[in-house]
Amino acid sequence: MSNHLKDIILKIWRQNGPQDSGRFETYKVDEISDEASFLEMLDYLNEQLITDGKEAIVFDHDCREGICGTCSLMINGQAHGPERSTATCQLHMRKFSSGAEIVIEPWRAAAFPIIKDLMVDRSAFDRIIESGGFITSVTGGAPDANLIPIPKPVADSAMDSAACIGCGACVAACPNGAANLFTSAKIAHLNLLPQGQAERYKRAESMIEKMDEYFGSCTNHGECEAACPKEISIDVIALANADYRKAKLKNRKFISRI
Amino acid sequence: MAQVLESQRGPVTGTAVAKKKRRPFLLDLYSTAVGKKYVMALTGIGLIGFVVFHMIGNLKMYLGQADMDHYAEFLKALLYPIAPKGVVLWLLRGGLLTMVALHIHAAYSLTQLNHKARPVKYQSERDYQVANFASRSMRYTGVTVLLFVIWHLLDLTWGVVNTVGADGEFIKADVYDNVVRSFERWPVALFYILANIMLGIHLFHGVWSLFQSMGWNSPRFNEWRRSIAAGIATIVVVGNVSFPVAVLAGIVGG
Numbered sequence: 001m002s003n004h005l006k007d008i009i010l011k012i013w014r015q016n017g018p019q020d021s022g023r024f025e026t027y028k029v030d031e032i033s034d035e036a037s038f039l040e041m042l043d044y045l046n047e048q049l050i051t052d053g054k055e056a057i058v059f060d061h062d063c064r065e066g067i068c069g070t071c072s073l074m075i076n077g078q079a080h081g082p083e084r085s086t087a088t089c090q091l092h093m094r095k096f097s098s099g100a101e102i103v104i105e106p107w108r109a110a111a112f113p114i115i116k117d118l119m120v121d122r123s124a125f126d127r128i129i130e131s132g133g134f135i136t137s138v139t140g141g142a143p144d145a146n147l148i149p150i151p152k153p154v155a156d157s158a159m160d161s162a163a164c165i166g167c168g169a170c171v172a173a174c175p176n177g178a179a180n181l182f183t184s185a186k187i188a189h190l191n192l193l194p195q196g197q198a199e200r201y202k203r204a205e206s207m208i209e210k211m212d213e214y215f216g217s218c219t220n221h222g223e224c225e226a227a228c229p230k231e232i233s234i235d236v237i238a239l240a241n242a243d244y245r246k247a248k249l250k251n252r253k254f255i256s257r258i
Numbered sequence: 259m260a261q262v263l264e265s266q267r268g269p270v271t272g273t274a275v276a277k278k279k280r281r282p283f284l285l286d287l288y289s290t291a292v293g294k295k296y297v298m299a300l301t302g303i304g305l306i307g308f309v310v311f312h313m314i315g316n317l318k319m320y321l322g323q324a325d326m327d328h329y330a331e332f333l334k335a336l337l338y339p340i341a342p343k344g345v346v347l348w349l350l351r352g353g354l355l356t357m358v359a360l361h362i363h364a365a366y367s368l369t370q371l372n373h374k375a376r377p378v379k380y381q382s383e384r385d386y387q388v389a390n391f392a393s394r395s396m397r398y399t400g401v402t403v404l405l406f407v408i409w410h411l412l413d414l415t416w417g418v419v420n421t422v423g424a425d426g427e428f429i430k431a432d433v434y435d436n437v438v439r440s441f442e443r444w445p446v447a448l449f450y451i452l453a454n455i456m457l458g459i460h461l462f463h464g465v466w467s468l469f470q471s472m473g474w475n476s477p478r479f480n481e482w483r484r485s486i487a488a489g490i491a492t493i494v495v496v497g498n499v500s501f502p503v504a505v506l507a508g509i510v511g512g
Contacts, residue, residue, distance in 0.1 A: 013381070024381065077385030103382040110375050111509030175389060177375035178291075182468040208292055217291035217368045220394065226387035235475055242473025244292050254281060 017104035049105035069165030079169035112213035132203035173227035176216035181224035201247035301466035392463035406453035438511030447502035458495035
């Protein structure tokens with residue numbers, strides 16, 4: 001038995017393009033099922049706008065089941081809205097009540113320029129991954145499964161870091177616009193596993209220095225961890241910081257031998 | 259999004275990529291944000307050490323004038339006669355000043371970096387989930403502590419703003435008298451108390467934070483980091499605040 005919410009007031013950021021200054025515009029959704037997801041509510045609003053001959057609101061979305069990391073949105077001052085450990089696509093209208101005023105803004109960071117309305121360009125994350133978020137794999141026949149023994153706790157920790165979907169909520173939520181949680185999760189994921197050891201220190205050094213080119217610095221507020229839809233712990237930041245320190249010392253030794 | 263991405267990749271340079279000029283190791287490390295955070299953490303540890311020992315040293319006040327003044331004399335004669343009087347003390351002061359300078363420079367440049375990372379602020383109100391007052395106010399509590407330290411030196415080291423200096427000759431070695439004369443003025447005592455509370459707030463986040471920055475992280479002691487931070491902050495604040503209170507209450511110097 002679903003209930004319906006009435007008179008939802010939406011203050012949504014509209015921006016025609018990267019160079020436009022942008023402004024908030026107010027919309028009203030008269031009635032919506034509380035079983036609707038937040039994105040379905042926006043779809044519904046867009047249908048209305050199109051029917052009225054207005055331009056639809058641009059926002060990022062893809063799988064709508066919390067695993068692709070495409071959706072974003074700063075909802076009432078919180079990345080991915082008020083529900084903990086969920087992406088916007090799995091936030092439902094039952095979290096809100098009739099007559100609620102909901103403010104929606106795009107992610108804001110120098111490295112995430114706004115493309116249009118609520119859509120931002122997160123390709124700075126791709127630059128970080130390109131700089132070291134990979135392993136050297138063997139070519140040839142497929143290896144036997146479980147050829148490399150991995151202790152269970154190590155596999156679990158690596159999996160916890162690998163859960164990162166790269167949505168950018170950590171950067172959006174960080175008061176400093178830092179990407180340490182994203183970068184560290186990617187570093188921890190590979191640096192914990194035996195397959196990642198070959199490039200371990202090169203990875204830590206190049207990914208952290210690439211991150212420096214785009215993002216702010218970590219001051220350990222912990223906002224990223226609270227905003228992360230995959231609940232990645234800031235312990236990975238400490239791990240990456242330790243590996244970066246070791247990398248700087250080790251790489252220096254290697255280089256001096258050449 | 260692909261077309262946006264191309265503009266940021268720069269020209270393709272082929273295989274002959276120009277080698278980045280390598281700076282001296284420490285400068286290279288300090289040029290990165292994480293490197294600056296190491297500096298923040300390590301200088302922070304040094305300064306925490308100073309603050310704790312300063313507080314413990316000042317507890318001599320409760321033993322009386324002779325003990326307090328003798329302690330000040332002892333500091334000057336540290337390692338005497340291995341080193342001439344005052345040399346070791348000045349070496350320590352030099353270390354402290356270097357740490358203060360590095361701590362402030364790293365904080366300043368990281369703040370600049372962070373402002374650049376989000377040139378357009380959120381236009382609606384943020385709803386912070388876990389960032390606490392201490393972590394949000396590090397810059398303000400830090401600046402307050404710096405201003406306080408300057409006043410503190412003017413008051414008790416150089417005597418410029420001390421009442422002893424105003425109506426007679428300020429004698430640095432009369433530590434006990436100088437402290438009592440200073441704290442007898444209640445606005446000064448109040449300023450000391452407020453500044454020390456600021457210091458406590460700064461330490462509450464700083465001590466916890468340095469473990470993260472240095473990557474000293476282990477499931478075995480992670481839960482202790484908060485307690486260590488709260489413990490150090492409390493000990494320093496309670497100790498330091500007790501001095502002006504004791505003077506005003508007549509326990510010391512009365």
